[in-house]
Amino acid sequence: MNAPQPVYKRILLKLSGEALMGDDAFGINRTTIERMVTDIAEVVRLGVEVAVVIGGGNIFRGVAGGAEGMDRATADYMGMLATVMNSLALADAMDRQGLTARVMSAIDIQQVVEPYVRPKALQYLEEGKVIVFAAGTGNPFFTTDTAAALRGAEIGAQLVLKATKVDGVYTADPVKDPTATRYTQLSFDEAMVRNLGIMDATAFALCRDQKLPIRVFSINKPGALRRVVVGEDEGTLVYA
Ligand SMILES: Nc1ncnc2c1ncn2[C@@H]1O[C@H](COP(=O)(O)OP(=O)(O)O)[C@@H](O)[C@H]1O
Numbered sequence: 001m002n003a004p005q006p007v008y009k010r011i012l013l014k015l016s017g018e019a020l021m022g023d024d025a026f027g028i029n030r031t032t033i034e035r036m037v038t039d040i041a042e043v044v045r046l047g048v049e050v051a052v053v054i055g056g057g058n059i060f061r062g063v064a065g066g067a068e069g070m071d072r073a074t075a076d077y078m079g080m081l082a083t084v085m086n087s088l089a090l091a092d093a094m095d096r097q098g099l100t101a102r103v104m105s106a107i108d109i110q111q112v113v114e115p116y117v118r119p120k121a122l123q124y125l126e127e128g129k130v131i132v133f134a135a136g137t138g139n140p141f142f143t144t145d146t147a148a149a150l151r152g153a154e155i156g157a158q159l160v161l162k163a164t165k166v167d168g169v170y171t172a173d174p175v176k177d178p179t180a181t182r183y184t185q186l187s188f189d190e191a192m193v194r195n196l197g198i199m200d201a202t203a204f205a206l207c208r209d210q211k212l213p214i215r216v217f218s219i220n221k222p223g224a225l226r227r228v229v230v231g232e233d234e235g236t237l238v239y240a
């Protein structure tokens with residue numbers, strides 16, 4: 001029997017910063033990042049064009065305790081810099097596994113990474129390189145989930161994949177409410193009306209307006225990314 005073929009040509013993968021910690025209390029866990037890259041390499045080798053947006057919650061978050069008493073915009077810029085660090089680590093791990101990765105930053109930091117230039121990003125994707133979008137949207141008061149929606153729409157991705165600690169969207173936060181049940185699929189309107197905390201409303205609204213579906217799935221489930229890419233039922237689909 002032939003191996004299943006990908007149903008998407010181009011995807012935008014959002015990796016939670018916190019997931020990079022693995023079981024550590026802070027920072028980047030080597031085994032975890034290598035496992036994530038192995039999963040990404042598998043779908044790249046299926047011929048899928050992959051762009052990644054990575055969060056920064058494992059290092060710094062503008063709204064977290066460590067930022068209490070700080071100016072919000074300043075704290076958010078620190079959060080964006082945290083995503084640059086994660087992006088460098090991720091791209092390095094990709095290069096070590098034989099992928100060609102390019103980091104593009106939404107804020108100017110040219111000695112470290114190249115700036116985000118849309119035509120250049122499209123060219124890299126066509127060449128089979130993996131892009132890591134750093135520094136979120138480049139604006140305070142936003143999140144990397146919104147950056148994933150924005151970049152996903154800009155590069156013409158067919159799907160945004162949100163890889164996170166939970167295995168889908170639940171009726172309530174499953175970490176806090178053990179009676180919560182998982183949706184197989186739901187509409188953006190439903191997700192927003194029910195105020196489901198899995199993603200912020202800005203990200204949901206942008207994807208809804210652009211008719212860009214999102215699939216939420218577990219980052220800890222080996223092979224889950226490949227299953228999503230070949231169209232198997234995995235996690236939760238949020239659709240317009
Ligand atoms: N309705 C919900 N369904 C699933 N997860 C939810 C829901 N509401 C809140 N969450 C929380 O959202 C988190 C996933 O978002 P993510 O951005 O990856 O995490 P973080 O913000 O911690 O980096 C999950 O760990 C989960 O606890």
Ligand SMILES: O=c1ccn([C@@H]2O[C@H](COP(=O)(O)OP(=O)(O)O)[C@@H](O)[C@H]2O)c(=O)[nH]1
Nearest residue numbers: 017055056057062076079080136137143144
């Ligand atoms: O467009 C953006 C993206 C991120 N951030 C800041 O960067 C932090 C880390 O990103 P995020 O919380 O989205 O990471 P994740 O939850 O995925 O780990 C956020 O808390 C914000 O402070 C920001 O200001 N603008």
